[in-house]
Amino acid sequence: MLPRSLHPRFPAALLLALLAALFFVHPSEANRKVAKKASTSQASYAPVLVGPRSDPRKALAKRQLTSKRTPHRTALLARKPSALVIGVMGGAGAVTPPNIAEKVAHLGAAIASQLGIVLTGAAPGLPDIAATAAKAKGAYTIGISPYRTMLQHKRAKAPVNFDVIKLTSHPALHGQDRPNYMGREIDNIEHSDAIVIVGGRFGTLGEFAIAADERRPIGVLTGSGGIADTIKQIVEASTKAGKPPGAPIIYDSNPKRLITRLIKATRAFQASGESGPLGDGDKAKQVKLPGNL
Numbered sequence: 662m663l664p665r666s667l668h669p670r671f672p673a674a675l676l677l678a679l680l681a682a683l684f685f686v687h688p689s690e691a692n693r694k695v696a697k698k699a700s701t702s703q704a705s706y707a708p709v710l711v712g713p714r715s716d717p718r719k720a721l722a723k724r725q726l727t728s729k730r731t732p733h734r735t736a737l738l739a740r741k742p743s744a745l746v747i748g749v750m751g752g753a754g755a756v757t758p759p760n761i762a763e764k765v766a767h768l769g770a771a772i773a774s775q776l777g778i779v780l781t782g783a784a785p786g787l788p789d790i791a792a793t794a795a796k797a798k799g800a801y802t803i804g805i806s807p808y809r810t811m812l813q814h815k816r817a818k819a820p821v822n823f824d825v826i827k828l829t830s831h832p833a834l835h836g837q838d839r840p841n842y843m844g845r846e847i848d849n850i851e852h853s854d855a856i857v858i859v860g861g862r863f864g865t866l867g868e869f870a871i872a873a874d875e876r877r878p879i880g881v882l883t884g885s886g887g888i889a890d891t892i893k894q895i896v897e898a899s900t901k902a903g904k905p906p907g908a909p910i911i912y913d914s915n916p917k918r919l920i921t922r923l924i925k926a927t928r929a930f931q932a933s934g935e936s937g938p939l940g941d942g943d944k945a946k947q948v949k950l951p952g953n954l
Contacts, residue, residue: 748853751787769794
């Protein structure tokens with residue numbers, strides 16, 4: 662016989678609540694524990710946020726204070742003044758063929774193995790695959806967001822797993838409330854020592870054009886589709902029109918070999934003292950590369 666307090670007419674819902682309180686953790690308490698664990702995990706990877714006029718390279722020193730030390734990062738910190746920032750420019754599409762994604766991941770890992778810093782436009786797709794692979798190997802990563810605030814960046818569900826994220830506000834959008842993709846393209850090239858083109862569409866073509874005009878060494882991962890597989894024809898057309906490249910352009914279908922060649926060419930180009938914009942066609946001067954590049 663049941664005690665009076667547990668009489669059959671006793672509300673079943675209340676009985677279940679009593680049992681749950683005795684034997685189970687309250688759902689809200691469990692949620693709080695999960696949220697706390699997630700926030701702690703995210704905090705350890707929270708990027709250093711810098712404004713539109715800041716130099717993301719200088720912000721990497723702050724990132725080192727909160728980053729887990731790895732052999733790559735320790736070595737990179739020791740030689741940071743000479744570390745190259747390699748911008749990875751490519752398609753931000755949601756669908757990527759598995760074979761292309763694999764090649765781009767190898768490219769990101771190759772940059773890390775050369776102790777390089779990976780910079781992207783903080784977008785999904787091919788550049789994010791490269792940045793993620795590089796970060797997994799211990800490399801520093803920089804994301805150039807097209808947004809003016811981090812809140813806008815997160816609302817757009819853009820990648821945030823970078824060591825440094827730089828916001829964009831120039832050139833001015835004249836009151837338009839939208840992402841500043843044109844400003845991001847400029848910043849991507851401005852803060853890169855060299856760039857790699859992987860796949861890509863109109864935005865990648867714009868970044869290639871800026872990099873070529875600003876005389877940044879360029880690597881092209883051939884066979885990755887999109888703009889990458891048309892760059893050679895574009896360069897040939899510009900050269901015939903009287904404006905040849907003013908910095909090395911390296912073509913290779915092997916990601917690891919491409920990065921090795923690009924870094925070697927970039928070091929040689931920097932040592933030559935050449936810098937500044939390419940200028941008009943009559944001032945342009947074709948760069949002759951050593952045969953072993």
